[in-house]
Amino acid sequence: MDHDATTSSASAWRLLAFAAALALLALLPRPARADIGACTVIDTLPYTIFTPGRYCLDHDIVGTSVQGYRLRIYADNVVFDCSDFRLVDSNDANTNSAIMVDGDHKNVTIRNCVIDNFQTGIQIQESADNGSSGHVIENNTILRSRQVGMSLAGSNMRIEGNRVLGNTGNLNGIAYGIRVFSSYANGVGNTIRNNLVADFKPTPPPATGTQVIGISFFYVHDTEVTGNTVSGLYSTTNQYTYAIDSSSATGSVVTDNHLLAPPALPAPLDGNSFYGIHLAGTPQEQATNLCRGNTVGHWSTDIVGCTQVDNTAF
């Protein structure tokens, strides 16, 4: 009997312990269903990532600072996923980049971020020839940039499904959406795909003037620019807007983009909607570029600098 009682008591305790464990499991967060798996949560900024791995946010980070960067990525093979949380700089005079990748790193992914009111939303620097490559910038929303939504240097980058909206240009009158370039003119194989750049109303410029560009790429070759929409970009009096602009770039393929200038507004937003697609270069360079299937409307000049096939320009 004692043996049976002891056994029964032990079983009961095991059952209780098991039930308690189940109850505890029920209280814990559900098993991961996220698409990037485990990640290290970044709680405060500024912060520098020095180690490859997966990082994420689990809350908005609203800060104020004057200049520099908020999140610096200084490593290869980093995935940073904001999970739709926001990085906000509440200092309207800041000269910050929200996210900076420097040191010639490779294979950094930045996704699902909402970045609001920085001078530059996402910046990737390159200081050595072919130093930066393989980055993925996808599904980010960049609001009210003071100057540039994304400034990305390197090769073999994929910039896809991002939205750059409402640049204010209130740093110095310049309002760029997406800039892709290489520092030694040897960048190659970048893809700029299915992004939306819209609704820029820059403030009146200082004496140096202003330019507004939706998507620009320069010192890069064999670049694919496809499926993007650039719409509703204004420039200030006597200044110019370009929807897609390149220089010193060869082998560019610009296809299936939708580039619509906005209806006229009075001064100070009465600048010139100058070029829909403007691929600058020598005649030999321009002969290597293709523009196909684009819809381009209401520009002083719709398309220049490429072999043109099946575009709609009006």
Place this chain on the structure above:
Amino acid sequence: MPFMTCLRLVAPAALAFALAPAARAETTVCTVVSTLPAYINTSGHYCLEQDFDYTGVATAALQLDADNVVFDCNHHRITNTGNPGSSTGVYVPNEREGVVLRNCTIDAFGGGVFIQSSSAPGAIANAVEGNTVLHSGGYGITVYGSNNHIERNRVSGNTGANNGEASGIVLASFGTGTGNTIRDNVVSDFKPPPPTSFNFDTIGISFDNVNNTEVTGNTVTGLYAPTGRYVHAIVSQGSTNSLVARNTVLSPPPLPAPLDGAQEFGIVIFGGASTNVCRDNVVGHFTGNVSGCIDSVNTDF
């Protein structure tokens, strides 16, 4: 956007444990909404983890009254079983910014989703994406403002039960809206009843008083209108510099009265014909397939 791993706020001990720093299995946490109607007036991430049968009489089953709210239904369903065809499924009042509504199935409300504003520039940079809106008594999704995107939603089976209105996606502003996108949605299978005191046409997608709007990749099919009324699959008024491209717009086979209203327009933009462009659309079986825009490389039959 990944699925959200949800954290119950009803368990303080679990909350304290779950909020411990360092590596985690989830990329986000969200506050679970466990009862409806719900009124959210604080920014943050919220989600559902169950279906709901809504029997309330409130204006909306879910009201998102704060900026920067991400609400993910995780593909759960909110069904108006109390008074089908009335109330609003999800209501976003007061010209909000940065609201994201995704992965919701909203069934049998008067209006599925309503992002409201009453002055320019309106609600800004909100997203309605990946939702399914079924059996609405009036409209599926209505958004007023600028820089909003309405993407990958399905609006189907509108009944017109509310007052005869059957509209799929409605975008508008108070005159200065700009930069909105309506992409890759499906609007289908509307069979509204004969109009009573109202004379609504059946609308697939409309955008009014907004500039630089992109309407691309949508499918609008199977919309009927009651006797004496009209189907306009994609329609706009008072809008300029619009792009309507790569949409598939097909009228259904004829039905007898009371669903024998005219299949009048596939794509029609009233006013500003020289500023709007329609390209690469496939439009079939309407009295007027494409009109009111620069017509380029469309297939109409």
